[in-house]
Amino acid sequence: MTTLTLSKAIHAGLHRCLADDDRVVLLGEDxxxxxxxxxxxxxxxxxxxxxxxxxxxxxxxxxxxTAIGLAYRGFRPVVEIQFDGFIYSAFDQIVSQLARTxxxxxxxxxxxxxxxxxxxxxxxxxxxxxxxxxAYFAHAPGLRVMAVSNPQDAYDGIREAIxxxxxxxxxxxxxxxxxKGEVDLDAPIGTAGAARVVVAGDQVTLVTYGGLxxxxxxxxxxxxxxxxxxxxxxLRSLSPVDxxxxxxxxxxxxRLVVAHEAARTGGLGAELAASITERCFEFLEAAPVRVTGxxxxxxxxxxxxxxxxxxxxxxxxxDRALGRVPAFVGGS
Amino acid sequence: xxxxxxxxxxxxxxxxxxxxAEPQATEQQSSQRTAANESPGAPAADALAPSPDGHGxxxxxxxxxxxxxxxxxxxxxxxxxxxxxxxxELRGLLQDMTVLRRLDAEATALQRQGQxxxxxxxLGQEAAQVGxxxxxRADDYVFASYREHGVAFIRGAKPxxxxxxxxxxxxxxxxxGEINMAPAQVVIGTxxxxxxxxxxxxxxxxxxxxAITYLGDGATSKGDVAEAMVFAASFxxxxxxxxxxxxxxxxxxxxxxxxxxxxxxxxxxGIPSMRVDGxxxxxxxxxxxxxxxxxxxxxxxxxxEAVTYxxxxxxxxxxxxxxxxxxxxxxxxxxxxxxxxEALLVAEGALDDEFRATVQARADALAAEFRADCxxxxxxxxxxxxxxxxxEPHARIDEQRADFARxxxxxxx
Numbered sequence: 001m002t003t004l005t006l007s008k009a010i011h012a013g014l015h016r017c018l019a020d021d022d023r024v025v026l027l028g029e030d031x032x033x034x035x036x037x038x039x040x041x042x043x044x045x046x047x048x049x050x051x052x053x054x055x056x057x058x059x060x061x062x063x064x065x066t067a068i069g070l071a072y073r074g075f076r077p078v079v080e081i082q083f084d085g086f087i088y089s090a091f092d093q094i095v096s097q098l099a100r101t102x103x104x105x106x107x108x109x110x111x112x113x114x115x116x117x118x119x120x121x122x123x124x125x126x127x128x129x130x131x132x133x134x135a136y137f138a139h140a141p142g143l144r145v146m147a148v149s150n151p152q153d154a155y156d157g158i159r160e161a162i163x164x165x166x167x168x169x170x171x172x173x174x175x176x177x178x179x180k181g182e183v184d185l186d187a188p189i190g191t192a193g194a195a196r197v198v199v200a201g202d203q204v205t206l207v208t209y210g211g212l213x214x215x216x217x218x219x220x221x222x223x224x225x226x227x228x229x230x231x232x233x234x235l236r237s238l239s240p241v242d243x244x245x246x247x248x249x250x251x252x253x254x255r256l257v258v259a260h261e262a263a264r265t266g267g268l269g270a271e272l273a274a275s276i277t278e279r280c281f282e283f284l285e286a287a288p289v290r291v292t293g294x295x296x297x298x299x300x301x302x303x304x305x306x307x308x309x310x311x312x313x314x315x316x317x318x319d320r321a322l323g324r325v326p327a328f329v330g331g332s
Numbered sequence: 333x334x335x336x337x338x339x340x341x342x343x344x345x346x347x348x349x350x351x352x353a354e355p356q357a358t359e360q361q362s363s364q365r366t367a368a369n370e371s372p373g374a375p376a377a378d379a380l381a382p383s384p385d386g387h388g389x390x391x392x393x394x395x396x397x398x399x400x401x402x403x404x405x406x407x408x409x410x411x412x413x414x415x416x417x418x419x420x421e422l423r424g425l426l427q428d429m430t431v432l433r434r435l436d437a438e439a440t441a442l443q444r445q446g447q448x449x450x451x452x453x454x455l456g457q458e459a460a461q462v463g464x465x466x467x468x469r470a471d472d473y474v475f476a477s478y479r480e481h482g483v484a485f486i487r488g489a490k491p492x493x494x495x496x497x498x499x500x501x502x503x504x505x506x507x508x509g510e511i512n513m514a515p516a517q518v519v520i521g522t523x524x525x526x527x528x529x530x531x532x533x534x535x536x537x538x539x540x541x542x543a544i545t546y547l548g549d550g551a552t553s554k555g556d557v558a559e560a561m562v563f564a565a566s567f568x569x570x571x572x573x574x575x576x577x578x579x580x581x582x583x584x585x586x587x588x589x590x591x592x593x594x595x596x597x598x599x600x601x602g603i604p605s606m607r608v609d610g611x612x613x614x615x616x617x618x619x620x621x622x623x624x625x626x627x628x629x630x631x632x633x634x635x636x637e638a639v640t641y642x643x644x645x646x647x648x649x650x651x652x653x654x655x656x657x658x659x660x661x662x663x664x665x666x667x668x669x670x671x672x673x674e675a676l677l678v679a680e681g682a683l684d685d686e687f688r689a690t691v692q693a694r695a696d697a698l699a700a701e702f703r704a705d706c707x708x709x710x711x712x713x714x715x716x717x718x719x720x721x722x723x724e725p726h727a728r729i730d731e732q733r734a735d736f737a738r739x740x741x742x743x744x745x
Contacts, residue, residue, distance in 0.1 A: 025536075051536040056563070057559070057562045057563060057566055059559040059562060059563070061525070061555065061556055061559055062525055062556070062559030062560065062562065062563050064525075065522060065524075065525020065526060065528070065529060065556060065559065065560065066525055066526075066528050066529030066532060066560075066563050067529060068525070068526050068529060069475070069525060069526040069527060069528060069529020069530035069531070069532070069533070069543070070529045070530065070532065070533045071529075072473070072508075072514065072526060072529070072530050073473075073529075073530045073533035073534065073537075074533075075533050077529075092519065092522070092556075093522060093525065093556075096519045096522065097519070097522055097526070102720055102721070102722065102723055103503070103719070103720045103721050104503040104504055104515050105503075105504055105507075105508055105515055105720075106502060106503075106504070106719070106720050107719075107720040107723065108507050108508055108509055109508055109509075109514075110723050111723075112723075141721055142721055142722065144722075164723075164724060165723035165724055166722050166723050166724055239728075240726055240727050240728040241728075242727075243727075
């Protein structure tokens with residue numbers, strides 16, 4: 001076991017994939033000479049060369065479109081979109097082309113493309129640098145979506161994303177890049193698609209992903225001191241969702257809270273709430289509760305703390321699920 | 333005079349210190365004003381009238397090896413590239429184009445008869461597609477739009493495979509790996525990035541294969557096309573951009589898409605360009621060979637503007653009588669790619685009635701087989717919609733397929 005930050009864990013995973021398979025190529029803005037604005041790809045171009053770690057022109061649609069072409073040629077491209085808010089420029093290539101090429105060609109052309117995205121808020125950044133666009137892509141058939149919360153999952157997850165023959169969006173919670181954790185560099189891959197119970201509990205199921213997993217764990221610890229037992233589940237795969245793990249938990253607790261930074265309407269909380277209601281209705285003691293970003297553009301950085309669910313808002317959601325406070329406030 | 337076009341073409345085409353090719357005689361003294369000199373939004377009498385001064389996207393400054401009347405034209409730097417195309421080869425190209433026109437017409441007929449949902453005809457563009465496609469190697473890879481049925485056919489697709497997607501049976505009738513051609517692309521211009529990425533990979537491998545991308549005049553307005561040219565130039569990618577300027581993007585004339593010839597667009601990115609008569613199969617082939625040789629030698633991308641005309645509608649759902657100015661069809665019929673090649677062969681004593689009959693018979697036979705195969709293409713089954721969405725097993729797909737299957741079983745069979 002070794003101790004690595006989340007960013008170093010991703011770096012280690014990329015390094016290993018570059019070394020193991022010479023069809024893996026990295027593309028992105030500033031990833032080569034600079035090593036990436038977050039240094040995730042630091043030193044990789046010097047080691048593997050300019051044809052394996054490629055600084056691209058400033059053009060997200062171009063990055064994705066050329067990655068698709070490289071996939072046609074049998075490469076395994078791993079592209080970096082420098083910040084979440086810039087991915088929209090590539091939206092058409094991702095949803096019209098990357099997501100559909102396998103079905104369009106009836107399986108003859110595979111798209112083993114991985115898109116790495118430094119993601120979400122909490123770093124006091126300028127506009128478009130703190131977005132949570134994961135729901136747009138979870139909605140698109142043909143894509144897989146992952147979100148990691150800790151260094152081990154980052155190391156395993158990036159290797160699994162690159163190994164997948166399907167296109168994978170890999171969301172990295174940038175405010176957690178500096179956080180350290182134990183990483184087994186020899187861990188096998190194959191389970192990154194499974195949701196994981198990170199804190200066992202029996203009164204409320206709290207499902208979240210990415211940067212909020214730590215917040216949820218902190219909330220569970222705080223709640224335990226007040227005699228409330230919360231089971232925290234790290235979703236890890238946002239598309240497809242590992243429902244059996246969540247169902248098993250909700251059958252036990254009867255109450256579901258979903259937390260995400262992304263805006264409320266049409267967010268993944270809506271999908272999870274609907275799906276769990278369909279699957280576990282007779283086990284539910286209360287309607288599912290969503291603790292989310294507001295339906296507003298991500299606010300100016302001084303106000304982001306009012307937008308990103310924090311420990312208190314999550315515990316408020318737990319209280320709503322427990323019926324201690326009104327579940328829904330607002331409207332008529 | 334189209335200086336930029338002529339000089340860049342010379343740099344590409346010249347094999348020795350030959351003087352610059354003279355631009356072909358045009359209607360340069362025409363009194364008709366092009367709409368390029370008016371507001372693009374204002375209705376023009378004829379937005380596609382040849383521009384009198386040789387500038388603008390309707391300029392008639394382009395390279396020819398065969399005149400519309402079927403006479404040989406000297407174009408130093410180009411003619412040397414097709415010295416191997418003798419009478420037998422020319423008859424082969426004539427057959428290609430004739431068969432293609434026949435298949436294209438059959439597809440339109442099948443659409444009118446309800447056997448095909450929609451069809452975008454390539455009528456008039458046979459030389460642009462056949463001339464370029466016949467220059468390619470089998471190991472080159474094509475990323476085209478939705479109108480390159482001719483290219484797919486030349487690459488080896490069976491006629492019915494060209495129409496399956498338009499019949500709604502699937503999204504691509506051919507196996508891309510069998511003919512080294514990506515599926516038809518409906519989202520305009522996106523294929524240029526795919527071709528460029530493919531070419532970047534070729535270069536990293538040290539391969540001398542080439543990626544070719546076909547796009548229309550309308551597509552040159554797209555951001556993806558601009559980005560493709562940036563990447564192609566920056567990475568010196570072995571990619572050939574073949575712009576078939578057929579003058580129309582549905583009802584929008586090329587003068588709305590550009591103030592300059594489309595070939596000049598390449599220069600802005602540092603991509604050498606050629607501008608050829610797209611209805612001259614020999615000129616198209618020569619230009620394509622020049623571009624391919626450059627790419628194979630590691631000299632990077634090239635842009636070819638093939639000036640042609642969309643003689644048919646945008647698709648069978650379109651009505652060009654609503655926007656095509658009077659006189660266009662007659663003017664362009666005189667520039668027809670097939671009749672000019674026939675005229676050349678006749679003038680050189682290389683075309684007889686027996687060959688004409690052979691070609692007609694082949695075209696009719698293929699069309700009949702095409703028709704029979706087309707009407708026999710089955711509809712996709714209900715559960716097939718779940719196929720191939722992912723390469724790897726996927727729980728949600730499996731769940732939904734099972735749920736839908738159970739729902740379907742509830743109906744009496």
